[in-house]
Amino acid sequence: MVTSPGISSPPAVLALAGGVGGAKLALGLALSLDPGELVVCVNTGDDETFHGLHVSPDLDTIMYTLSGLSNEETGWGVADDTFTALEMLGKFGVDTWFNLGDRDFATHIRRTQLLADGKTLSEVTDELNRSLGVTQLVVPMSDDSVKTVLATDEGELPMQRYFVGRRAEPKISEVRYLGADTATAAPGFQDALARAGMLVMCPSNPYLSLGPILAIPAVRQRIRAFPGKKVCVSPIVGGDAVKGPAGKIMAELGKEVSCVQVAREYLDICDVLVIDVQDEALAPQIQEMGITPLVTSIIMKTSQDKIALAKEILTLAN
Amino acid sequence: MVTSPGISSPPAVLALAGGVGGAKLALGLALSLDPGELVVCVNTGDDETFHGLHVSPDLDTIMYTLSGLSNEETGWGVADDTFTALEMLGKFGVDTWFNLGDRDFATHIRRTQLLADGKTLSEVTDELNRSLGVTQLVVPMSDDSVKTVLATDEGELPMQRYFVGRRAEPKISEVRYLGADTATAAPGFQDALARAGMLVMCPSNPYLSLGPILAIPAVRQRIRAFPGKKVCVSPIVGGDAVKGPAGKIMAELGKEVSCVQVAREYLDICDVLVIDVQDEALAPQIQEMGITPLVTSIIMKTSQDKIALAKEILTLAN
Numbered sequence: 193m194v195t196s197p198g199i200s201s202p203p204a205v206l207a208l209a210g211g212v213g214g215a216k217l218a219l220g221l222a223l224s225l226d227p228g229e230l231v232v233c234v235n236t237g238d239d240e241t242f243h244g245l246h247v248s249p250d251l252d253t254i255m256y257t258l259s260g261l262s263n264e265e266t267g268w269g270v271a272d273d274t275f276t277a278l279e280m281l282g283k284f285g286v287d288t289w290f291n292l293g294d295r296d297f298a299t300h301i302r303r304t305q306l307l308a309d310g311k312t313l314s315e316v317t318d319e320l321n322r323s324l325g326v327t328q329l330v331v332p333m334s335d336d337s338v339k340t341v342l343a344t345d346e347g348e349l350p351m352q353r354y355f356v357g358r359r360a361e362p363k364i365s366e367v368r369y370l371g372a373d374t375a376t377a378a379p380g381f382q383d384a385l386a387r388a389g390m391l392v393m394c395p396s397n398p399y400l401s402l403g404p405i406l407a408i409p410a411v412r413q414r415i416r417a418f419p420g421k422k423v424c425v426s427p428i429v430g431g432d433a434v435k436g437p438a439g440k441i442m443a444e445l446g447k448e449v450s451c452v453q454v455a456r457e458y459l460d461i462c463d464v465l466v467i468d469v470q471d472e473a474l475a476p477q478i479q480e481m482g483i484t485p486l487v488t489s490i491i492m493k494t495s496q497d498k499i500a501l502a503k504e505i506l507t508l509a510n
Numbered sequence: 511m512v513t514s515p516g517i518s519s520p521p522a523v524l525a526l527a528g529g530v531g532g533a534k535l536a537l538g539l540a541l542s543l544d545p546g547e548l549v550v551c552v553n554t555g556d557d558e559t560f561h562g563l564h565v566s567p568d569l570d571t572i573m574y575t576l577s578g579l580s581n582e583e584t585g586w587g588v589a590d591d592t593f594t595a596l597e598m599l600g601k602f603g604v605d606t607w608f609n610l611g612d613r614d615f616a617t618h619i620r621r622t623q624l625l626a627d628g629k630t631l632s633e634v635t636d637e638l639n640r641s642l643g644v645t646q647l648v649v650p651m652s653d654d655s656v657k658t659v660l661a662t663d664e665g666e667l668p669m670q671r672y673f674v675g676r677r678a679e680p681k682i683s684e685v686r687y688l689g690a691d692t693a694t695a696a697p698g699f700q701d702a703l704a705r706a707g708m709l710v711m712c713p714s715n716p717y718l719s720l721g722p723i724l725a726i727p728a729v730r731q732r733i734r735a736f737p738g739k740k741v742c743v744s745p746i747v748g749g750d751a752v753k754g755p756a757g758k759i760m761a762e763l764g765k766e767v768s769c770v771q772v773a774r775e776y777l778d779i780c781d782v783l784v785i786d787v788q789d790e791a792l793a794p795q796i797q798e799m800g801i802t803p804l805v806t807s808i809i810m811k812t813s814q815d816k817i818a819l820a821k822e823i824l825t826l827a828n
Binding site: 243244245270273274276277278279280281283284285286293294295297298299301302304305308319320323324 | 561592594595597598599602604
């Protein structure tokens with residue numbers, strides 16, 4: 193059993209990731225780098241307790257993706273999973289709006305057990321990933337609890353209740369990261385921030401996926417001072433999110449829904465913003481802001497797309 | 511939600527039960543009595559924590575049987591259950607010798623959650639059973655932890671490790687009920703002992719199933735003083751257990767493997783011992799011990815068998 197995640201050699205790349213878009217690029221990077229050359233730091237602001245079990249949706253999406261178990265159709269959970277346990281929980285009168293497959297349940301059961309045994313989320317994450325054959329280091333953003341909570345026109349909603357339970361329909365007026373101000377970046381994240389040669393901010397929701405990571409004290413400052421190349425891939429293409437509610441949220445928060453706004457969000461922590469060919473006309477605006485735009489095809493449908501984008505990003509390191 | 515199990519009208523019958531044989535007769539009694547007329551008190555000496563979840567094998571066998579969900583082929587678990595979560599747990603390097611189906615996992619997840627919420631095992635048991643439509647009152651023998659541990663030629667083994675993990679193969683020299691001396695009978699059990707008109711000791715293993723119940727202080731004395739008819743159904747037929755290791759254990763403990771030995775075990779707490787027609791010749795020995803033998807067919811294969819035996823037992827009440 194692994195007791196503490198460690199990095200044997202300096203990682204070439206530290207990727208910050210949230211949900212599905214993040215997992216796609218993380219996979220592209222994993223397939224383009226040697227094992228040990230990639231550290232993926234994952235949002236845990238969506239973590240939630242369901243049925244007494246600790247569920248880490250983004251950590252699991254990354255783990256299932258990197259281990260080849262992910263359900264690529266839905267973007268969450270394990271491929272070919274069954275939903276027998278959840279159906280039975282329904283018979284016990286339990287609210288089952290959050291879909292959890294049987295294989296997925298095993299992950300949450302095991303995580304909960306290891307956490308109850310006193311292991312940190314970093315240690316648990318490392319053990320689960322290694323068990324499934326993941327050769328990259330996957331670390332949670334923090335071992336402390338940070339909860340992304342949304343102020344909406346239906347009241348305050350925790351992330352999963354908003355995103356899954358209410359299908360991202362309520363109108364958002366503010367995004368809060370409860371606990372972030374007292375949270376500490378996970379040891380593996382801190383280590384990678386100190387040793388990585390390149391930082392990649394995956395095309396994840398700036399408010400719901402990367403926002404919680406950046407809300408941890410000192411993280412933003414440390415990224416600002418990060419000596420290697422800092423590359424961000426825009427989650428916004430052609431005036432909307434490639435997937436998910438990022439575009440809708442930007443609009444609700446009164447922001448411009450474009451990759452230019454992404455540049456604004458990351459102005460102090462981004463050297464290169466990778467934008468899609470559809471947004472080529474916006475490149476000069478980004479350039480003017482002091483960020484180098486890289487125009488390429490950033491919509492990842494196939495493994496080839498993911499690897500091609502990853503390789504193009506990796507060439508920026510030099 | 512039910513907060514406390516209660517008995518609205520005096521129950522006609524209190525049945526003490528353990529595993530499969532107990533569940534069969536409990537079902538026969540349930541099918542022969544009106545709802546509310548039966549309280550089933552169940553052994554929890556086999557309870558064990560698997561993967562951080564509280565598993566109550568005998569409580570579940572009774573619940574699945576009374577709710578019509580039981581797997582009658584195997585004698586444990588839910589019919590047509592799948593084993594997807596357990597298979598995934600195996601990928602996490604977890605020991606999966608104890609078979610747990612996906613539907614069964616839901617029960618343990620829910621039980622564990624409710625216990626963590628501060629409910630007693632009695633309250634949890636009642637809630638789970640009512641959710642599945644069980645109209646009888648099912649109570650654990652105690653809300654306190656009692657662990658059946660076996661001294662064997664392979665060392666000390668907890669019940670499930672002996673019974674499932676080692677397929678009841680080790681030779682037993684002693685049966686211990688850890689925690690029994692400080693445990694209290696569950697409120698619903700105490701209530702039924704005070705109010706029931708008849709006590710039925712189901713054909714369960716005297717050492718592994720009914721032994722833990724009788725090991726709780728005051729329970730044996732209260733049964734001794736119980737004013738109604740006390741009927742026991744022999745788990746031994748024709749010199750061996752109908753199912754399970756009761757016969758083997760009796761032999762290992764240096765006891766006679768027969769229904770006469772069952773009479774000896776319950777000498778002070780049994781008015782009528784129901785024995786099988788195969789054992790008719792032993793009836794006079796039982797009679798001589800001061801227990802009334804009732805000779806009938808006690809092997810329950812069909813629902814009709816279960817109902818027939820239950821009805822024959824119920825006629826003894828008068």
